[in-house]
Amino acid sequence: MSTDSCFFCWTTDDLTPCELCSTVSSCSTHFELHRSKGSKTCLPFRVQTSAIVGRFLIASRDIKEGDLVIFDEALVLAPEDGSVCYVCLTNLQDKETPTVCSECSVPLCGESCQTGANHVDECVYLSRLSLTPDQAKRQFLCSCIGVLRILLAKKKSLVASEIVANLMGHEETRREDRLQAELLRGIECLIRDKCGLDWVTSDELAHAYGVLQTNAIGYRDANAYAFYPTISLMSHSCYPNLDRLTQFGDKFGFRAQRHILSGEELTIRYTRTLEHRLALRSTLKTKWHFDCSCQRCQDPTDLGSYISSPLCKTCHKPLVPKVPLDLHSSWNCLEQDCPDVSEEYIIKLDKIARDIIAQVDTRDSKQLKLALATLNKAFHHNYHQTVKLKFDFIMNGSRSQSLEDLQLVDELSHDVISVLDHVDKGNTRLLQNIKCNMARTKVKLLSELRAQGKITQKECLVQTKLAIALSK
DSSP states (O other): OOOBBBTTTTTOOOEEEOOOSSSSSEEHHHHHHSOOOTOOOOEEEEEEEETTTEEEEEESBBBBBEEEEEEEEEEEEEETTTTTTTTTOOOOOOOOEEEOOOOOOOEESSHHHHHHHHHHHHHHHHHHOOOOOHHTTTTHHHHHHHHHHHHHHHOHHHHHHHHHHHHHOOHHHHHHHHHHHHHHHHHIIIIIISSSSTSSSHHHHHHHOOOOHHOOOEOOTTTEEEOOOOOGGGGSSSOOOOEESSSSEEEEEESSSSOOOOTOOOOOOOSSSSSOOHHHHHHHHHHHOOOOOOHHOOOOOTTTTTTBBOOOOOOOOOOOSSTTTTTOEEEEETTSSOOOOOOHHHHHHHHHHHHHHHHTTTHHHHHHHHHHHHHHHHHHOHHHHHHHHHHHHHHHHHHHHOOOHHHHHHHHHEEEEEEEHHHHHOHHHHHHHHHHHHHHHHHHHHHHHHHTSSOOOOHHHHHHHHHHHHHO
């Protein structure tokens, strides 16, 4: 791995090789993105660039499964509506007498948030609006708060300004959308004209808005979002190699969900795992403005899972897209003599499956079995709607006292794990959640079998230890 330029900005001036890992060098500005002050953990990534996706991250050395790969602090935290404190994002709905800032009227949880460093700078600008408390809670102001904060952060920090400048905001595409263009004009009027940020150009403001729309992530369980500058450099893959550590918070990180080789691109998932390929690709195109060409998208069988496949009416084999990367491709089965079907037909079938599932109480094993039998007649047994139904049942059924339910939870857990091994291979939080739930169910099941005299105490103990070991 080359160490003759900064791992982040590629400058060849003022370089310091990392004496701990010896895999990268850094300029003085960016060294803390590789290793925080006082830390002995070097983060194993470096920045690359391409004309298509801009900046992205690659592994600077081989990374073991479970290793911390990136840890980032939110540059911007912002509310989505007036139900949270605009500074710390605490839910205000449970407070009997919510506070508002005495200067700018935005909703806060207390005096500490009004006088804290996170609010003082922006309060100077927001107070120029002379808002009433009701006006300060409006959705439009929330749309402006995040943009204002990213512009002020850029002014304060060279690193923040540099990262934001190199992220894609898809401004031209957004300006072509009438509703977004109108919203952007309103945000510009408020921030530049009324708040007085006349040092910000229209293009800078549009880019800040676009960067947030493209890269912001939901914050914990609050009606709020966060923008992590370094994490925002990572590309999406429907078959990623990184998994998030916890719920998104002020600081956040990703770890390797499987072994990663030096030079391999580091990828995360922008979308849900158990989803139809048409929905995945449509969401990525609409929200993030790109056509995904990852390993899963290129494979018509979704990496052998057939998670998007209904069955051919003629031969009952799985239907797959003829041109996997074409969102509007026709679909055919593995028997070439059967007639093709349209994308619209595939979408119609998916709606039928969704309607079937909507009628199922996932706490009722009889309803579940009937729905699965119905779905399996028209869809592959790994179909995403079927897997979601199984997942809901194993999370609910594990609380049941019924021996039959517990046995079914154990059986269906193996089914879901098998699908994840195709579409999300590696040690993920989702997999661990299912394994831990399966272990608890297994222990409960064994205890019940022992109580009914169907297994011995020794058999119960041995199998309990095995269930716990397999959950790790």
